[in-house]
Amino acid sequence: MPCDNETLVHAYLDGALDPAKALEVERHLETCIECAATLEQADTMRRLVRSEASYHRASPELAARVMGALDDETPRAAPPPWYRNVWTGVSGGAVAGALAASLAFLAVLPPASEALVTDVTNAHLRSIASEHIIDVASTDRHTVKPWLATHADLSPPVGDFTREGFTLVGGRVDFVDGTRAAVTVYRHGRHVINVFAWTNYEGRLPDIATRNGYHIVFWRQGNLAFCAISDIALDDMLELSRLLKAATMPDGRE
Amino acid sequence: MTERRRRFEAQALPHLDAAHNLARWLTRSSADADDVVQEAMLRAWRGYDGFRGGDIRPWLLTIVRNCWHDSTKDRRRRGHVPLPGEDAAPLWNKGDELVHEGPSPEAAALTRDTGRKLDGVIAGLPEEFREVLVLREMEDLSYREIASVTGAPIGTVMSRLSRARALLREAWLGEIEGGTRHAV
Numbered sequence: 001m002p003c004d005n006e007t008l009v010h011a012y013l014d015g016a017l018d019p020a021k022a023l024e025v026e027r028h029l030e031t032c033i034e035c036a037a038t039l040e041q042a043d044t045m046r047r048l049v050r051s052e053a054s055y056h057r058a059s060p061e062l063a064a065r066v067m068g069a070l071d072d073e074t075p076r077a078a079p080p081p082w083y084r085n086v087w088t089g090v091s092g093g094a095v096a097g098a099l100a101a102s103l104a105f106l107a108v109l110p111p112a113s114e115a116l117v118t119d120v121t122n123a124h125l126r127s128i129a130s131e132h133i134i135d136v137a138s139t140d141r142h143t144v145k146p147w148l149a150t151h152a153d154l155s156p157p158v159g160d161f162t163r164e165g166f167t168l169v170g171g172r173v174d175f176v177d178g179t180r181a182a183v184t185v186y187r188h189g190r191h192v193i194n195v196f197a198w199t200n201y202e203g204r205l206p207d208i209a210t211r212n213g214y215h216i217v218f219w220r221q222g223n224l225a226f227c228a229i230s231d232i233a234l235d236d237m238l239e240l241s242r243l244l245k246a247a248t249m250p251d252g253r254e
Numbered sequence: 255m256t257e258r259r260r261r262f263e264a265q266a267l268p269h270l271d272a273a274h275n276l277a278r279w280l281t282r283s284s285a286d287a288d289d290v291v292q293e294a295m296l297r298a299w300r301g302y303d304g305f306r307g308g309d310i311r312p313w314l315l316t317i318v319r320n321c322w323h324d325s326t327k328d329r330r331r332r333g334h335v336p337l338p339g340e341d342a343a344p345l346w347n348k349g350d351e352l353v354h355e356g357p358s359p360e361a362a363a364l365t366r367d368t369g370r371k372l373d374g375v376i377a378g379l380p381e382e383f384r385e386v387l388v389l390r391e392m393e394d395l396s397y398r399e400i401a402s403v404t405g406a407p408i409g410t411v412m413s414r415l416s417r418a419r420a421l422l423r424e425a426w427l428g429e430i431e432g433g434t435r436h437a438v
Contacts, residue, residue, distance in 0.1 A: 007416045041420075041423055066270065
């Protein structure tokens, strides 16, 4: 006659019984061959599933989609123009400094910088229009960084600043100023931020530029020139560049 | 960003993987899983004020499951006919040509294919058993939590789980011993 304790044996295996009931099942297991076999088989399947079955993690694209859907759900009031923040003092010194820098830059934009700004803007627009934003999709900087080192011959700092609102989504190889650039791609809400890094840029880098509604922030670190471009607010751009500067120093060509 | 949004992201987003894993095992389709998760996260956001605190994961997984059930209802209404292989066809049939490669069942079970084959076997289980298995073995939910996610009494959860493991074992043995007995 089959033993009808099978369900209890599974519950025992899962630690779902109170101590008294568990003890009862333990005693039963000592004498019932059938239930002892059930326990062993259930345990085998349990271990097999836990160690071998696929766990399907969410892709970075899905995470970005969800964030975008949430953004749509809570339409933020159109952000005030960035220059107004400066005058009302809302955003503090960073933007004021940035404004001063950009005004200075606008006043004396050397032709080489002008060409560079055009170049970067075109690369950004190209990547968005072609939807060829990433070659390697990963939120893991330990995946993106070596990939860039192999494919772009340089290894810029790659950080995951999800907590600060910038989610790493991947990397790509692109061209800036006629040379190969490593591009790290972040998302801020629904917005894409391309961060270009390339070597051997002799010219003077502009600090900040705005072209076609895109903000572009340049900086230099070690032997690498950097440029972040996006349609997000300028102070968010400056925040990302600050985070990247604070991340590990670039180790240049590898 | 509002405080509500910040709290929601901090609480719910760490469980996006769990939401996707459940959705992927329920839908058995990558694209459908993404749609279900997106819809579920939106519903969770809209209903966030109704979340009573505690562990948010079972609450989110309940919403994922509801979204999946609603989307299957929609499909039936639209007269959606699943393509061959898209829906309930047992996936282990796909691996038939590989089954006799191994010298013995033991060796076959040890190959790198184990995970893939096991995935196929789990995917072929009826949904009511598949979902308790995923919630228990992959999400490590307690019986009580599984009961709240699936809306079934605890006694039903217990019997489904023991049945699920028995069915899984039977199908798994069939798979590693030749698989053909399941082919239709």
